[in-house]
Amino acid sequence: MKLWTYRFPVTVAGVRYELRFESGLTASRLLLTHEGRTLEDGFSFTSGPYRLHRISLPTAQGELVFELGPRSAWNYGVRATLDGQVAYQSHPEPFAYLPRLLQMQARRKPVAAQGIDFSRLKNQGPAIAADIALGLLFFVLGKTTDLRTAALVTAGAGLAMLPMQWAINRWATRKVDILGGMALFGIVILLLSAGFSWYFDSEFAVQLKATVIGSIVAACFGVDALMGGKNLGLRFSNYLVYKDLNTQRLSAGMCLMGLLLAGVNLAVACLLSKDAWLWYTLWGDLILVMILTNVAIHWSRAKPAADAPPTMTRA
Structure with missing residues (x-):
């Protein structure tokens, strides 16, 4: 995926050449456009040691070589x-x-030595895209209608994915998972969310919904952690590329994250405006989730103290 494009106009021997460098997460490429043709040099960051990009062009004065x-x-x-x-x-x-x-x-350690297996995420793209789409739907409806309607419609859209997933599994030639490993748990949370919005006919109550539901989710992960992380922790690990996760620690970390997010949402809802809260739910909450999830994952990959080598003590 291309993240940024750099342009370099270069003049050599009175002739102008246009260089374009495209940088991405896992690869980059250098392109030279001259006299109606384009030359290219691409490089994948995972294929070997980093090297200079190089394009060679024959000219009347000799070989012209561009390096970046x-x-x-x-x-x-x-x-x-x-x-x-x-x-x-x-x-x-x-x-x-x-x-x-x-x-x-x-x-840097090789990817295999880091306990990473990118093939675990091979089929998770549609599920992640569906989650983002639901978040955008809630934001747009919250800005154009009221929060209660936005919450109910978003919950209905999430529940509509159940028959859609059934139809895909039944008739599609290529299997696509739009629900992911946390599907059942997510549907239960959607039902709780819709019921909360329906019962409390108040925009402020809808703003507090993330605090209430977040606390329930945190409690569920906490119970799962006490049971060894064999359910929610194991299911959540299906979204991750790491093979060395301690699912009990992962559930405990997600429990703490849920409690913290619930508290932050409560503070934003009580202290800031509705528009500020909407922006927080779309971007601020997402950024916090990304940061705290990484912290929880890092902690769940660390070996427990019981696994550490014994130390010598003096009697």
């Missing part, structure tokens, strides 16, 4: 050589950051 590499942690530099001689440099040291980048890459 990291000048700093956030910027890139370009160098062009014509027949072996430097003809252009974007900066005095265009690749100053390359040695440090190679050093950091050499110290």
